[in-house]
Amino acid sequence: MTALTLKGINKSFGTVHVLKDIDLEVEEGEFVVFVGPSGCGKSTLLRVISGLEDASSGEITIDGKVVNATPPAKRGIAMVFQSYALYPHLNVRGNMSLALKQERRSKAEIEERVAEASRMLNLTDYLDRFPSELSGGQRQRVAIGRAIVRQPKLFLFDEPLSNLDAALRMNTRLEISKLHRTLSASMIYVTHDQTEAMTLADKIVLLRDGRVEQVGSPMELYNNPANQFVAGFLGAPSMNFLPASTLNEGDNRTLGIRPEDLTLDPEGPLSGKVSHIENLGGDTNLIVDTEGSELTVRLFGQHPIDVGDQIRVSAQQNKQFFFDQDGRRVA
Amino acid sequence: MHTARTNPLNTLAMHGALILYTLIALFPVFVILINSFKTRKAIFREPLSLPTADSFSMIGYQTVMKQGDFFLYFQNSMIVTVASLFFILLFGAMAAFALSEYRFRGNMLMGLYLALGIMIPIRIGTVAILEMMVATGLVNSLLALILVYTAQGLPLAVFILSEFMRQVSDDLKNAGRIDGLTEYTIFFKLVLPLVRPAMATVAVFNMIPIWNDLWFPLILAPAEEVKTLTLGSQVFIGQFVTDWNAVLSALSMAILPVLILYVIFSRQLIRGITSGAVK
Ligand SMILES: Nc1ncnc2c1ncn2[C@@H]1O[C@H](COP(=O)(O)OP(=O)(O)OP(=O)(O)O)[C@@H](O)[C@H]1O
Numbered sequence A: 001m002t003a004l005t006l007k008g009i010n011k012s013f014g015t016v017h018v019l020k021d022i023d024l025e026v027e028e029g030e031f032v033v034f035v036g037p038s039g040c041g042k043s044t045l046l047r048v049i050s051g052l053e054d055a056s057s058g059e060i061t062i063d064g065k066v067v068n069a070t071p072p073a074k075r076g077i078a079m080v081f082q083s084y085a086l087y088p089h090l091n092v093r094g095n096m097s098l099a100l101k102q103e104r105r106s107k108a109e110i111e112e113r114v115a116e117a118s119r120m121l122n123l124t125d126y127l128d129r130f131p132s133e134l135s136g137g138q139r140q141r142v143a144i145g146r147a148i149v150r151q152p153k154l155f156l157f158d159e160p161l162s163n164l165d166a167a168l169r170m171n172t173r174l175e176i177s178k179l180h181r182t183l184s185a186s187m188i189y190v191t192h193d194q195t196e197a198m199t200l201a202d203k204i205v206l207l208r209d210g211r212v213e214q215v216g217s218p219m220e221l222y223n224n225p226a227n228q229f230v231a232g233f234l235g236a237p238s239m240n241f242l243p244a245s246t247l248n249e250g251d252n253r254t255l256g257i258r259p260e261d262l263t264l265d266p267e268g269p270l271s272g273k274v275s276h277i278e279n280l281g282g283d284t285n286l287i288v289d290t291e292g293s294e295l296t297v298r299l300f301g302q303h304p305i306d307v308g309d310q311i312r313v314s315a316q317q318n319k320q321f322f323f324d325q326d327g328r329r330v331a
Numbered sequence B: 001m002h003t004a005r006t007n008p009l010n011t012l013a014m015h016g017a018l019i020l021y022t023l024i025a026l027f028p029v030f031v032i033l034i035n036s037f038k039t040r041k042a043i044f045r046e047p048l049s050l051p052t053a054d055s056f057s058m059i060g061y062q063t064v065m066k067q068g069d070f071f072l073y074f075q076n077s078m079i080v081t082v083a084s085l086f087f088i089l090l091f092g093a094m095a096a097f098a099l100s101e102y103r104f105r106g107n108m109l110m111g112l113y114l115a116l117g118i119m120i121p122i123r124i125g126t127v128a129i130l131e132m133m134v135a136t137g138l139v140n141s142l143l144a145l146i147l148v149y150t151a152q153g154l155p156l157a158v159f160i161l162s163e164f165m166r167q168v169s170d171d172l173k174n175a176g177r178i179d180g181l182t183e184y185t186i187f188f189k190l191v192l193p194l195v196r197p198a199m200a201t202v203a204v205f206n207m208i209p210i211w212n213d214l215w216f217p218l219i220l221a222p223a224e225e226v227k228t229l230t231l232g233s234q235v236f237i238g239q240f241v242t243d244w245n246a247v248l249s250a251l252s253m254a255i256l257p258v259l260i261l262y263v264i265f266s267r268q269l270i271r272g273i274t275s276g277a278v279k
């Protein structure tokens, strides 16, 4: 059964057309990540799904029911916001139980669900604290707990980790992933961090300018991008693009090659001067100036190369992507 | 930076400046207070000296108590001020919430229309207001005053509060909507507490002009049983003789409630600023 179906969703703010003909299916228990550059409409799409904004046209079906006219609280969803959005006047327990109280659940049931959620998120010791007395990571866990207690059919996350520091972000990412496995609920997760997208997603939806560019599993998108935009967006450092004519005379396509698919090779067809080196210990990233374009080369391990060295590289034959003038993938 | 903060000289200068300002601000109040306890002769001979055994006199207070129904006036002023503030804050905040939160046709125009009142003094409409009050039979009632003061205070209240409400996090309101809170609950429980400092500012701005107003009580509610304190005190100021003892005593007593209200609101103001909203 599908947890969410979007059919022909459009959304305009006045004359600004933000979402354009979006079709999407989310299966039960699936973890779907929306990625895309800033301003492409990810948050807007999430708000349309949650009912905080009305779609200008199109049909939203959650769990088999068309919910276009259903208020957010009755859609069977829960949402976690980037800014936590905890109620400042309620303590952690109050924050988590408010929605259940609104639904007029029994006291015993509320208590049980809050206890379970706070155990899952290690919040048991903090139930009587107020949001202002918690750290950023704890606040975000409370926000997640507030979503869990409602036992929604669909979780919506809008960049939940972007206010956290790097270490905490990694921990919380693992926690969310674990949560998805234990709860086996459907989740939609918005981010513009591609590591989060690649590591969490069963399915990535890549958006640009309010349109879906490609939908698929992380590896599908990585190994088989439909166009130049998708190819350039996923992967860090991002894919190199150069005129294909540098390798084959008279070819007017664009060649795309990932930094890790370039290797040092004294006989290689591409040559250039190293202009910058990033030594990461496990990896070494070289920025190489070839005539006309800049290449990023990612080498495994450590290498005795200096800025200013002339090097030659070759590109693995079966890892090359070709795009036409409009950015469509042709080979 | 740390040293600059704790530098005793700086602290001293800062406190010195603040104390000086406080003295200047409190001086008129002090003069009124001390003179209200002196005989008429002493007031004019040495206005700045403290009451001595010779010059001490309660005559002013006695006159005030005898003359007219001072406590009734007091009560009237209190009712009018508190009720007006209540309605200004309630309706002002509700209008501000609607303007800042909802997109609807004419939102901008409505905001401008409501702000227009800031620029046009309500006294220009006195004649029309009086006619309306006569027609509705509200003359000589406290309600007339409350309605007029509410109207007078609303424009600025809407203007200030809508600015502040725009800054309340959208996520917070949306979280409430997803949790099934009604718009009223979101307004009263989530938004209002976060704009409390602004509400206190609006209250303080409106309180003193209302308490001190002479114009509308004189025109709309001059009857004995609805006189406000300011109007009631006018009996002591004659065209030819003014009973300064009584005027000063009445003024001294009139300061008290404003002071109390002010303390209440400024507490709120400070608490609001220091508590800080949760991100
Ligand atoms: N209330 C609104 N009125 C008008 N335009 C809006 C409104 N909300 C969003 N937009 C526009 O819609 C577009 C998409 O916004 P949205 O917030 O969905 O972007 P996003 O993909 O979430 O970006 P980010 O990654 O920066 O959060 C933006 O160009 C934005 O200017």
Ligand SMILES: [Mg+2]
Residues within 6 Å of the ligand: A042, A043, A044
């Ligand atoms: Mg966003």
